[in-house]
Amino acid sequence: MSSEDQTPLNTNSAPKHIAIIMDGNGRWAKAKHLPRASGHQKGVQTVREIVKHCAKIGVDSLTLFAFSSENMKRSSEEVGLLFKLFLAVLKQETKKLNDNNIRLKIIGDMSVFTTEIQALANDSEQLLGHNTGLNLVIAANYGGQWDIAQAAKKIAKLVSEGQLQVEDIDADVFGKHVALADLPKVDLLIRTSGEVRISNFLLWDIAYSELFFTNTLWPDFGPDELDEAILSFHSRDRRFGARKEEN
Ligand code: IPE
Ligand code: IPE
Ligand code: MG
Numbered sequence: 001m002s003s004e005d006q007t008p009l010n011t012n013s014a015p016k017h018i019a020i021i022m023d024g025n026g027r028w029a030k031a032k033h034l035p036r037a038s039g040h041q042k043g044v045q046t047v048r049e050i051v052k053h054c055a056k057i058g059v060d061s062l063t064l065f066a067f068s069s070e071n072m073k074r075s076s077e078e079v080g081l082l083f084k085l086f087l088a089v090l091k092q093e094t095k096k097l098n099d100n101n102i103r104l105k106i107i108g109d110m111s112v113f114t115t116e117i118q119a120l121a122n123d124s125e126q127l128l129g130h131n132t133g134l135n136l137v138i139a140a141n142y143g144g145q146w147d148i149a150q151a152a153k154k155i156a157k158l159v160s161e162g163q164l165q166v167e168d169i170d171a172d173v174f175g176k177h178v179a180l181a182d183l184p185k186v187d188l189l190i191r192t193s194g195e196v197r198i199s200n201f202l203l204w205d206i207a208y209s210e211l212f213f214t215n216t217l218w219p220d221f222g223p224d225e226l227d228e229a230i231l232s233f234h235s236r237d238r239r240f241g242a243r244k245e246e247n
Pocket of ligand 1: 026027028067070245
């Protein structure tokens with residue numbers, strides 16, 4: 001038996017699209033009497049492991065909430081630190097992602113970032129755009145409400161240019177303009193750190209996602225717990241509002 005065969009989860013059983021609210025870096029650091037920066041750094045390590053694991057078990061798309069639009073309200077010191085970390089990760093990881101055939105997409109309002117970050121993010125997306133493996137999506141300065149508003153803006157423009165009729169706007173048309181339009185529907189949404197809320201992450205896209213909440217802080221999260229979340233996902237009866245045929 002090859003090591004591949006021993007993997008408990010294979011391509012057939014992996015959800016197509018997993019989204020994660022990676023929360024709890026600060027509390028992880030606090031519990032260890034470390035600066036918040038250490039929590040964020042350890043959090044990046046968890047990201048590496050989870051990306052690797054998702055690629056291995058055949059997940060099609062992984063969307064990670066790295067920085068919310070509301071996180072801009074944090075101290076300038078912490079925001080600066082998170083921006084620096086984002087820049088460092090883009091610099092360090094792009095080659096490794098490319099070696100692993102991973103595609104990258106960054107969603108969110110990038111205008112708040114420095115021109116250096118914007119340029120690097122753009123370059124990484126371009127370079128990795130031709131890959132055919134895992135679709136890795138990083139949500140940076142992202143808000144679910146921002147996403148819906150920007151989709152509405154694009155649709156309004158099409159209407160004003162005469163390319164779309166108001167009567168033709170429905171959920172399918174609208175869904176083609178949100179940030180994750182070209183990816184499969186989000187099957188499973190995970191949030192770490194014990195908070196049971198969405199915090200303005202994906203709103204449009206999670207209409208029928210299965211939700212998994214864990215008390216584990218993001219820096220302590222790992223492949224085993226991801227497998228647990230996936231097992232839980234498989235135990236759910238997804239009805240999408242319909243009823244199964246009764247025998
Ligand atoms: C999540 O960890 C990372 C970001 C929001 C950038 P937090 O920084 O929110 O950690 P806690 O919630 O304070 O523990
Ligand atoms: C959500 O976590 C954002 C990210 C994980 C990037 P927060 O820590 O910002 O959420 P709240 O403030 O607890 O709702
Ligand atoms: Mg938090």
